[in-house]
Each structure stands twice: as structure tokens, then as C-alpha cells.
Amino acid sequence: MIDYMVEFDDDTRAVIELTRKLSEKYQKPLEQRKLQGHEITLDDLQPGVRAAKEVGLWGLTLPEAYGGANLTMTQQLAVIEESFRCLVPLRFGGNVPSFLLGATGVQKERYLDPCLQDQLRYAFAQTEPSGGADPGNAIQTKAVKRGDTWVINGTKVFISAVAHAQVIFVVAVTDAEKRARGGISMFAVDKHNPGLKISRDIQILDGMVINELIFDNCEVTEDAMIGGDGQGFRNAQIILSLARFGVGARALGIAMRTLEMMVDYANQRVTFGSALSQKQAVQGMVVDSWIDINQCRLMMYAAARKAEQGHDTRTEASLVKMQATEVVGRVLDRGIQVFGAAGVSLDNPIAHWWRSQRPARIYEGPTEVHKYHVLARKLFA
Structure with a gap:
């Protein structure tokens, strides 16, 4: 073991x-x-x-x-x-997304209670054609108040979970001057709203279908604003920070299983008169994977303890997400190399994981954004 x-x-x-x-x-x-x-x-x-x-x-x-x-x-x-x-x-x-906790009245009845009972499926729409890694500056979708309604116009792209969603939580600019500092709000839009068009299905590496959404004079009532005027960007960053920890944990679970499969296969696969486990090249791949996984897990659970003590762990979330998704990519690549042709066959979990985990270095913030925009800024502050 x-x-x-x-x-x-x-x-x-x-x-x-x-x-x-x-x-x-x-x-x-x-x-x-x-x-x-x-x-x-x-x-x-x-x-x-x-x-x-x-x-x-x-x-x-x-x-x-x-x-x-x-x-x-x-x-x-x-x-x-x-x-x-x-x-x-x-x-x-x-x-339940954290921005719904504490909801009262209509919002509690319409969104929170069904989520608690697992009866409401939702999607979260932030990324736009103008970019997803810098939402504070890239968001072009606007929501304008007209009487007792908000009118949303803009385009979102690469949005997951749309197919089964009943409601889309949309981030839009409500004050162009303030933007990320109190000028971006969040709205709940029913998927069947006539102002919402699901314009494009986009199939990605692992077979998942994500979507492009167009909001064309999409009208919602005042009570569709979630979390208060200007709080959308802040609430989005909170759920993304939590999601980044989750992405890291998923990646490490996959990496651990892949390493164990590598070891089992290398012990029983014989080539050139001895088991693969006796070849230094294979030993190097296994040891490097074990080191990568242990380093990243120690870091992740140290960050978890810090979060439990009430500290702000947004930087740690970036670090965990960035490092874990890089680690699983390396481990899966080594796993494929150890298994050879069997590693790229779709009757092997490793082949499926390789396809599903390559996008993980992009969603919830690309590696380069976490490294240079978050971590480097923190260190040089």
C-alpha cells in the first residue's frame, strides 16, 4: 500500500x-x-x-x-x-451556492429551498468571449434598470451544466464606473426566459457539452437580483475560491488512483526478461509521481487547516488549484507511458482521465493567471 x-x-x-x-x-x-x-x-x-x-x-x-x-x-x-x-x-x-445562504422571502422559496432538497439544477454564467480569466475587467454583459425590471444584454460562453439547469445565475455589470468594486451584480434567469438564447453547443475533450448563451433584452424582476446590488463579483469570487479547492482534491484523487495502477501494472508486466518495475525509467516515473502527489497533498491539507481556523485562503485556493491540476497532468502522462498502448485505450480509466483533466488547467482560472496574477502579485506586494 x-x-x-x-x-x-x-x-x-x-x-x-x-x-x-x-x-x-x-x-x-x-x-x-x-x-x-x-x-x-x-x-x-x-x-x-x-x-x-x-x-x-x-x-x-x-x-x-x-x-x-x-x-x-x-x-x-x-x-x-x-x-x-x-x-x-x-x-x-x-x-447550494454560498450566495443563496441567508436568502429570504421569494428567493428562499424559489431558489434556496429547492437547492436544499436537490430539486433545483443551476448553471453559473460568468465567462465571456472577451475573456474569463480577468472577469473584473472582461465582463461586457450589462444589466440596466427599467422601472421595476432589469434588462440584461450580453453573451456568455463556455458555460457548463446548462443542459440540465432550470435557472442560470448570471454576472453582469450594473455600474460601469465601479465594475469589480461594487458595480457587478448577479441575477437569476429562468432558462426558458424568452430573452435568453442557448446559441451554441460546444463539445470539449471529455465529451462534455458546454454552451454559449446570448441575453437579448432579457427581462427579469427586481427580486431576481441575488445577494444585493453590486455584490455579484464578490459572491462569484467566493464560490470560485471554494471550487478551486474542490478542483484540487478531484485532481489528487485521480492522481493517486493512477499512481496505484501504474505500480500494479509495472509489477506484473514483463518485458525484456524482467518486470517493468525493475526498469529505472519506470521507477523514475513512479517515484516522481509519488513525490508530486505527496507535496501537493501536504500543501492542500495545510491550507484546509488554515481555512478551518478562519483565515482568508483565497491565495491558497489558487495555489492548490494550480499545482494539483499540473500534478495530475504529469502523473496521467507518466501513467499512459507506463501502460503503453493500453494507456490510451478507452477501456482504461487513465485515458478518460487524461481527456477530462487537461481542461482542468484552464477552467477556474488558467495556471498562468494563478501563477502571475495571483501568486506573484501576493509575493511582490
């Missing part, structure tokens, strides 16, 4: 073991089906969702007051990491 160096407390080990058992029972059979070429549907995932809810894994980021699991940041990341060791990871219900 590979030693990954991070030590967890008893409660965290228990929740990891619970996640592992659920994954073995409900998700591993789906992994086999996917490797055989079958499509996995949302209905296929529901038994795992229900089983997780029954044992308390529901609303992983939510406090108990909202019916959530009330997990620590360490536990949240450990659950995600364990789940994503499977090609078809567990899905956890009760996924």
Missing part, C-alpha cells in the same frame, strides 16, 4: 472509509459500464446520491442549520478526493 504521508484524525478517517464503501458499492459498477462504452446518465447516479444522503453525506459544505453534513474543510476535501478515485465519482446532493 502506498504511503501518502498525510495523517487524518479518527473522524476524518471514518468519513473517508464511508465514502470508499459507497463508491465500491454504487460507483465502481458504473465505472465498469463506462469502460465498456456505455453512457452514464443522471438516473444512473441517483442510487449513489440517495445512499450518501442516508448516511449523512448531503450538503457537504452546508452547516447543520441547513441540513448539511457540517464537515470540516479537511473532511470535505478528503471526501472529494476519495470519491474521484473512481472514474464515475459519487455525486452529493444539497449543493
Whole structure:
């Protein structure tokens, strides 16, 4: 068994073991089906969702007051990491964006309560053709107040989760002078709003379809503004910071499983009279992967402890996201090299992960933006 160096407390080990058992029972059979070429549907995932809810894994980021699991940041990341060791990871219900917490009145009834019951599917639309890595300056979509309605005009692109969404949370400029400093707001737009057009399906490497959205005099009522006038940019950055930790944990779970597959295969694959595990080139790839994973996990869980102490961890979120997605790319590439032709065959999880993880170095902020726009600025401040 590979030693990954991070030590967890008893409660965290228990929740990891619970996640592992659920994954073995409900998700591993789906992994086999996917490797055989079958499509996995949302209905296929529901038994795992229900089983997780029954044992308390529901609303992983939510406090108990909202019916959530009330997990620590360490536990949240450990659950995600364990789940994503499977090609078809567990899905956890009760996924409520932080900007809805505290909603009252119509917004509570229309958005928060259905999210808490996993009855509302949503998409988040920020990225635009003018760029996604610098939203404070790049957002061109505008919302203008006319009487008791807001009228939204603009284009969003590379937006995920649109196909199954019922509502789109859209970030738009409401004060061009203030922009990111109180001039960007968020609105809830029903997907069937006549002013919203889903103009283009865009298929990406892993087969996922993302979309381009056009808002053409899209009218919404005053109560569709989420989180207050001018708070959209701030609220978007909060959810993106949390998402970056999650992206890192997903990448590391995949990297760990890939490393274990590399070791198992290298031990049993014989070539030129000895096992691959006896070849120094293969040993180097395995050791380098183990070092990469351990370094990144130690960093991620140190950041998680800092978050649990109430510190601002936006910089750490950038660091974790950037480094973990770079690490999984290197580990997957080495895994393919060790497996050879079997590594690029779609009956091997590594081939699927390579396709799904290459975009991870772009979404939630490209590596270069995190390195130079966030981390370098922090160090030279």
C-alpha cells in the first residue's frame, strides 16, 4: 500500500472509509459500464446520491442549520478526493451556492429551498468571449434598470451544466464606473426566459457539452437580483475560491488512483526478461509521481487547516488549484507511458482521465493567471 504521508484524525478517517464503501458499492459498477462504452446518465447516479444522503453525506459544505453534513474543510476535501478515485465519482446532493445562504422571502422559496432538497439544477454564467480569466475587467454583459425590471444584454460562453439547469445565475455589470468594486451584480434567469438564447453547443475533450448563451433584452424582476446590488463579483469570487479547492482534491484523487495502477501494472508486466518495475525509467516515473502527489497533498491539507481556523485562503485556493491540476497532468502522462498502448485505450480509466483533466488547467482560472496574477502579485506586494 502506498504511503501518502498525510495523517487524518479518527473522524476524518471514518468519513473517508464511508465514502470508499459507497463508491465500491454504487460507483465502481458504473465505472465498469463506462469502460465498456456505455453512457452514464443522471438516473444512473441517483442510487449513489440517495445512499450518501442516508448516511449523512448531503450538503457537504452546508452547516447543520441547513441540513448539511457540517464537515470540516479537511473532511470535505478528503471526501472529494476519495470519491474521484473512481472514474464515475459519487455525486452529493444539497449543493447550494454560498450566495443563496441567508436568502429570504421569494428567493428562499424559489431558489434556496429547492437547492436544499436537490430539486433545483443551476448553471453559473460568468465567462465571456472577451475573456474569463480577468472577469473584473472582461465582463461586457450589462444589466440596466427599467422601472421595476432589469434588462440584461450580453453573451456568455463556455458555460457548463446548462443542459440540465432550470435557472442560470448570471454576472453582469450594473455600474460601469465601479465594475469589480461594487458595480457587478448577479441575477437569476429562468432558462426558458424568452430573452435568453442557448446559441451554441460546444463539445470539449471529455465529451462534455458546454454552451454559449446570448441575453437579448432579457427581462427579469427586481427580486431576481441575488445577494444585493453590486455584490455579484464578490459572491462569484467566493464560490470560485471554494471550487478551486474542490478542483484540487478531484485532481489528487485521480492522481493517486493512477499512481496505484501504474505500480500494479509495472509489477506484473514483463518485458525484456524482467518486470517493468525493475526498469529505472519506470521507477523514475513512479517515484516522481509519488513525490508530486505527496507535496501537493501536504500543501492542500495545510491550507484546509488554515481555512478551518478562519483565515482568508483565497491565495491558497489558487495555489492548490494550480499545482494539483499540473500534478495530475504529469502523473496521467507518466501513467499512459507506463501502460503503453493500453494507456490510451478507452477501456482504461487513465485515458478518460487524461481527456477530462487537461481542461482542468484552464477552467477556474488558467495556471498562468494563478501563477502571475495571483501568486506573484501576493509575493511582490
